[in-house]
Amino acid sequence: MHDSLFALPVKEQLSATISLRQLDELPVIVIDHPKVKAAITLQGAHLLAWQPAGEQPVLWLSDISEFKDGVAIRGGVPICWPWFGKIASPNHGFARILPWQLTAHHEDAEQATLTLTLSDSAVTEQYWPKPFTLSVTFVLGKTCSIELQADGDFQNTSALHTYFNIGDIAQVSVGGLGTSYVDKVNGGVSARQDGDVTFLGEVDRIYTHPDSTSLIHDRLNKRIIEVQHQHFSDVVAWNPGAELARKMSDVADDGYKTYVCVETARVNKPLHASHVAPAKLATRFSVRKA
Numbered sequence: 001m002h003d004s005l006f007a008l009p010v011k012e013q014l015s016a017t018i019s020l021r022q023l024d025e026l027p028v029i030v031i032d033h034p035k036v037k038a039a040i041t042l043q044g045a046h047l048l049a050w051q052p053a054g055e056q057p058v059l060w061l062s063d064i065s066e067f068k069d070g071v072a073i074r075g076g077v078p079i080c081w082p083w084f085g086k087i088a089s090p091n092h093g094f095a096r097i098l099p100w101q102l103t104a105h106h107e108d109a110e111q112a113t114l115t116l117t118l119s120d121s122a123v124t125e126q127y128w129p130k131p132f133t134l135s136v137t138f139v140l141g142k143t144c145s146i147e148l149q150a151d152g153d154f155q156n157t158s159a160l161h162t163y164f165n166i167g168d169i170a171q172v173s174v175g176g177l178g179t180s181y182v183d184k185v186n187g188g189v190s191a192r193q194d195g196d197v198t199f200l201g202e203v204d205r206i207y208t209h210p211d212s213t214s215l216i217h218d219r220l221n222k223r224i225i226e227v228q229h230q231h232f233s234d235v236v237a238w239n240p241g242a243e244l245a246r247k248m249s250d251v252a253d254d255g256y257k258t259y260v261c262v263e264t265a266r267v268n269k270p271l272h273a274s275h276v277a278p279a280k281l282a283t284r285f286s287v288r289k290a
Helices: 002-006 122-127 241-245
Strands: 010-013 018-023 026-033 036-041 046-052 101-107 112-119 132-140 144-152 154-160 163-165 172-175 180-183 189-192 203-207 213-218 223-230 234-239 259-273 279-289
Touching (some): 002 036, 144 154, 213 259, 259 279
Antiparallel strands (some): 144 279
16 A cells, blocks of 8 residues: 555645645645655545655555545544544544645655644534634654644644554554553453553553653564654553454454554543643654664
């Protein structure tokens, strides 16, 4: 899937390394830079791919996800806003299924920077009747930084629901998550663990006192993915396991084996935007040899 993103025909060349292309029904911005390849759909301001030069793809994207208007994409970095989870419809909020505007972009020798914006409208009022301006800035180079900013007067939950590409879920562990978590597989009970989390069957946990850095040990690919969290209160770790994956129409039955979600989140302590200061949620990825 990643290679096909960069082979899409160019509809408009926006700069030396940034172009507008089309992926089925969705416009997609492709970054083909000497230091990095990346792709972002205008729908949802959804980062589909980030691959520094000389590295394997760092983000996972389902081979059977649909790229249709109003349909959530499986993989990459969905922006969950203004709520996280199934507390309202649509699941994980409306920001990931509505079209955003590309409002700024530039590049230099090391990276490309893009900002996309979504504001309240008659469409968003159907879901959430509050005025807002939401912007996300991507800095894409050897590292990947994502900063989400919400302007308005409200509280809400949110997450950067990142799917990381790994060799084999059975050979992955994640460190830096802390010991306390909410176990969503077991009805939301509070639980504790010691050491790194591993993935034997379905795992869906909201870690409530995590470190500011999570380390994904991808042993089959002999690399460590470092995930830095900013303006966060929680980190979510998720993999559906074999049984749930078979029920998911946009993931191949064995697709769960090649991704793990480690999500920068504000769940138990909602974001608070005011007229004095915006709310922010940010993450930064890097990769190194194990």
